[in-house]
Amino acid sequence: MTLPDALMVPMSRKQIASIVECERASTTIWTGAIRSGKTIASIVAFFIGVAQAPPDTMILIVGRTLQTIERNILEPMQKQSLFGPLAREIHHTRGSSTAVILGRTIHLIGANDEAAEAKIRGSTVYLALVDEATLIPENFWTQLQGRLSEPGARCLATTNPDNPEHFLKKKFMDRAGEPGMDVKVFQFFMDDNPQLSAEYIARKKAEFTGVFYKRFIRGDWVAAEGAVFDTYDRDTHVIRWEDLPEMRWILGVGIDHGTTNPTHAVMIGHGVDDVLYCMDEWRYKAGKEEARWSNVELSKGVRDWMALPHHPDDDPENPPRARYRTVVDSSAADFRVQLKQDGLTSLKANKDVLYGIRTMSTLVSAKRLKFTDRCPELLKEIPGYVWDEKASAEGKDEVVKLNDHGIDAVRYLLVTEERKWRRWIKLGLLPDNRDASVDEFDEAA
Structure with missing residues (x-):
């Protein structure tokens, strides 16, 4: 042979x-x-x-x-x-x-x-x-x-x-x-x-925009600049919470834990329309004259929030007692210990920043990641999430680390639980530069 x-x-x-x-x-x-x-x-x-x-x-x-x-x-x-x-x-x-x-x-x-x-x-x-x-x-x-x-x-x-x-x-x-x-x-x-096929190529070209279009479609070596989510449009990507479709399942809750910064939790569901929805959020930030919450208080706050209704079809008087998969910033070891002591086991977040950004950006471009109006703090962050021009000049793809706690929470959950949703949400290539993904070879063959 x-x-x-x-x-x-x-x-x-x-x-x-x-x-x-x-x-x-x-x-x-x-x-x-x-x-x-x-x-x-x-x-x-x-x-x-x-x-x-x-x-x-x-x-x-x-x-x-x-x-x-x-x-x-x-x-x-x-x-x-x-x-x-x-x-x-x-x-x-x-x-x-x-x-x-x-x-x-x-x-x-x-x-x-x-x-x-x-x-x-x-x-x-x-x-x-x-x-x-x-x-x-x-x-x-x-x-x-x-x-x-x-x-x-x-x-x-x-x-x-x-x-x-x-x-x-x-x-x-x-x-x-x-x-x-x-x-x-x-x-x-x-x-x-x-x-x-020509139709397939056209579909791939429509999925990517900005720096990812230039790199992954045109094959250009270009620097990242401007807004990360440059295809985000509030009229397209944000829906009323009351209009949420039925969910296939709840992907879980992503949490970005803060000590001096806010602690932000976001719940994501996988809709029957095969769109991922940021359904609801919980955020704690201490006021100027307020003593910061301890991990014990933060744990109670996020667990109390999880016990509330998160979908318009939930019964407000008797919400589901689901044990949502919880993904937490891997550097927040003490907070994860506190959650476990309180009966909530969590997963360490996959913190691959650039891959997470690429994944989120592709989902947003393809209109496969949307947000409800019950996530107001997250919605404030998205338009201002930009590439760091100084880092770009040094050959690095980095974002400006400012007002990104909700985005980090979403990124942690999407990347850590990717296997759970990827087989349902077909985007072809999701870019961690996966030119040899199984999906690609299925289609090439």
Whole structure:
């Protein structure tokens, strides 16, 4: 069985050319729009690299976390609709830091912070596949480049565009072709993927706006600027609480805990129309002359609020006694302990800020996240939530940290409980730069 015989999905000339040419470079970077076919090209190139690698050489797959490697790389590899018989040559136990691919042990490295660099220090690497290279810390990338020291060693990397000041672009991509820089860059657009219809491409283009449209649709490396939720329109995104539709379920309550700042809780429901609704909020902020509440008082306040009606169909005299899933800022350890002592177990929030912002922004753009007029403090925050221009000039995507407690509460809940709503709310790609999401490969196949 040869690799071309095993492939079950047609490939474009650009994909095939990149797979062939990447064998002549020590570092190859596939960049461009979402769903443009770059990730599947990199996976095919990786399959070939694994098959050709000398015995006893080290092979890596690198991603932001082990979970993203499993979702973005290993799960698509195991789809027989894409790779036919090859899919049976991928063996991995979820949560394990190794996989067996074509009979070779492959090490899976999560690199989500600066400390991850120590994971490969001292190693000699022959082949590495890097998923979403812009999410990898610079010191890890630099260490990896230094570890590719064997003759014929290669790094294969994919990424969606990011800030133009990002190290990957300035220090590697922009210098491709310079003497001593053995780097190849391939840029892909949605039109390069022969599996996408014109209607599908038009729908994806309609979902993104602002900086995310420029990056994920046009494939441009641009800085983030202006309002984060630039498609938010009060007339479109805000409804009367009395007009809430029936809920499939209540996703839960997200809480941003404050010591000197306000404590803000937001309840989100999943409507039968497959729209997520910020249904209700609770907020505590001490007055100028008022002593701040203790965690005991905050716990009672939020629990008393949870016991109230939150949907117009609830009986005011006998509201549901539901135990809502509660997601709390992971840094608020003392508050979480107090909640537990009071009988309310909480989950630690996933605090990936940029991914949370991208997720919320996409949901708002697609009109899949709406708000009721029972969330007045949250509604005040949304229009003023803006990108930090100073950080942008330094190559970083950061927001101005001001009046964002309700937004943080929403972000914590949406990201932490994402698996619960994602399969119902089909946006195609939700951008944590998931160019290799399972949904994408389903549609590509």
